[in-house]
Every structure is written in structure tokens, then in C-alpha cells.
Amino acid sequence: KAGVTQTPRYLIKTRGQQVTLSCSPISGHRSVSWYQQTPGQGLQFLFEYFSETQRNKGNFPGRFSGRQFSNSRSEMNVSTLELGDSALYLCASSQGAENTEAFFGQGTRLTVV
């Protein structure tokens, strides 16, 4: 069974640009969550999608957005990039119930210059 796939693995963008990251969950999983990992703030929850609907959101500005498609694949978008957006962005997939575990992808390392 394939794991969680995130593309691309590495990305370099310039301040002010926008970026789209992609996540393909484990087959059969309907929940996709996104996290930002930085040395200073650690792992922070961005948002969660379940059956194409956002059902939870973290404390990030509106520049951070996401969506989920009917095949459960998800994308997150960051507009007007800032230097502070440089981070490892992790996607997690789960079946959706609260007592089920989340499986993480390898992450996308975003560097903003």
C-alpha cells in the first residue's frame, strides 16, 4: 500500500510569489491535514480537509489556503510569500475518525529568498 506522497520535495521561491504544494493520501483515507514545521515554532497545525470540506483550521493568516479534491488529494497554497514562510510543510492522511492514527508524508521543504 503506497504511503502519503507529497510533491515537490524541495522548492525555492522569491518573496511575493505564490506556491502550491500537493499531497496524495493513502488510498481509502478521506482526511488530509497540513502542518508547518519550523525550528522556532515547531510543528503547527494549518488545516484539515475531510471529504472535500475544511473542518478545522489553525491560526495562520488568510494567505494560507487549501482544498481537497473528490479523490481525496489535497493542495495547499501560500500567496504573497514571506521569508518567514520558509519551512517544512507536512501532510498527514488518516481515515478520519478521532481514534485513528495519522500517517505523514516526507514533506515539502519550502525556502523563500
Added chain:
Amino acid sequence: AQSVTQLGSHVSVSEGALVLLRCNYSSSVPPYLFWYVQYPNQGLQLLLKYTTGATLVKGINGFEAEFKKSETSFHLTKPSAHMSDAAEYFCAVRVSGGYNKLIFGAGTRLAVHP
């Protein structure tokens, strides 16, 4: 609000020694608790989870954790450290009613010396 505290940002042990990584949580309702491991430039790998039932939970790679409600703790242990255990370890609590939102501790970097 739920939170997780990992005591010790860095832990160093000798190969073959006991590994003990500490995690305390704050939750007003019975929590779901998880330990993850992260190797350099990798994502998070689930080691073990506690949802309900048995308080001693066994995971992969010889790790186990015990849920102690009275102490609000979920410490991770391994009887004998191996060089390959060197990594960063994260304790996490799932927010009740928050679906799949995980609150993570700051992480503990484990170093294993020969």
C-alpha cells in the same frame, strides 16, 4: 486548551542503555496520545498510539509508552538503545472534538553514543 510538554530538548544515552523520553499532556477530556519519530530530512513516522484500553502501549522498533492518567504523562521508553534510534521524537495529543488536529510537543532530540 490541550497542550503537550516534552521535558528535555536533548537526551543523550549510550548504546545499550535505557531510553526514557518524557511527555506530559494537558487535557480536560480523555486524550488520544501519539509518539512520532523524525529522521533528518524526513516526515514523521508513527511509533505508537494510545486511544483507550490498555495503558501500556507497545510500538515499533522496541518502543513502548505507558499512559498514566493520574500523572498526565505518556513517557516513551526502550530498554536498550541502538545507534539507529538517534532521531527527533515528538509526543502529540489529538484535540477532542477537533477531528484530526494534533498538538505536538517541542520535540526531544535523542543522541546515542557508542
